[in-house]
Amino acid sequence: MKNTILLVGVLSLAACSPTHDDLNMWIKQTQDEAKIKVTPFQAPTITPPVAYTPPAYNGLNAFDYRRLENAPKGNNAPNLNRQKETLEAFSLENMRYVGILRGNNKTSGFIDVNGHVYTVMPGNYIGQNYGKIQTITEDKITLTELIEDSSGNWIYRKAELPLSTQSDEGSSGASTAESRSESAAIPN
Numbered sequence: 001m002k003n004t005i006l007l008v009g010v011l012s013l014a015a016c017s018p019t020h021d022d023l024n025m026w027i028k029q030t031q032d033e034a035k036i037k038v039t040p041f042q043a044p045t046i047t048p049p050v051a052y053t054p055p056a057y058n059g060l061n062a063f064d065y066r067r068l069e070n071a072p073k074g075n076n077a078p079n080l081n082r083q084k085e086t087l088e089a090f091s092l093e094n095m096r097y098v099g100i101l102r103g104n105n106k107t108s109g110f111i112d113v114n115g116h117v118y119t120v121m122p123g124n125y126i127g128q129n130y131g132k133i134q135t136i137t138e139d140k141i142t143l144t145e146l147i148e149d150s151s152g153n154w155i156y157r158k159a160e161l162p163l164s165t166q167s168d169e170g171s172s173g174a175s176t177a178e179s180r181s182e183s184a185a186i187p188n
Contacts, residue, residue, distance in 0.1 A: 076154040076156065077146075077154050078154065085124060086118065087118055088125050088126060088130075089128075091128050092126070092129075095111050095112070095113050095127070096111065096161075097141050098111065098164055107136045108120065108136070109133075120141070122134060122136060126143065126161075129157070131145040131159060140161060143160070144157070
């Protein structure tokens with residue numbers, strides 16, 4: 001009995017040692033593919049730095065606080081202490097004049113901005129260029145904007161916001177407002 005068990009054990013051990021040729025081949029193939037193929041390092045060419053000659057000092061410092069405090073303010077500078085109105089946060093390009101209402105010697109206009117309709121009257125401020133509404137008529141809102149020119153002076157510019165019709169609901173009054181803008185030295 002012992003011999004039989006021993007014989008069965010030896011035969012089963014001999015049967016459990018198959019060759020692993022496919023496994024060894026896969027390991028070798030994976031190792032070959034994993035080898036890093038690095039190109040040799042190319043040292044960059046060093047170019048000599050360009051000589052910089054600073055401009056001659058003219059005594060002016062752009063960051064001098066005294067110079068900034070004494071900067072000339074235009075005669076027509078806007079009142080920056082005035083509390084801004086709601087429609088001053090939007091540009092004229094995003095506004096559409098959609099209607100008018102008259103009554104009790106007062107005229108009110110309705111401006112649509114992003115789906116919200118606001119009521120405006122002459123004297124209200126709209127747009128991002130300190131635009132003050134001068135007149136409201138059936139076909140347009142006329143306003144005067146304050147624009148700062150390159151020399152720091154403030155100039156008045158006329159602008160119009162035309163009445164939007166059903167056909168131009170997809171567009172805004174921006175192009176018309178910009179195309180009808182003109183600069184002027186004195187407001188009306």
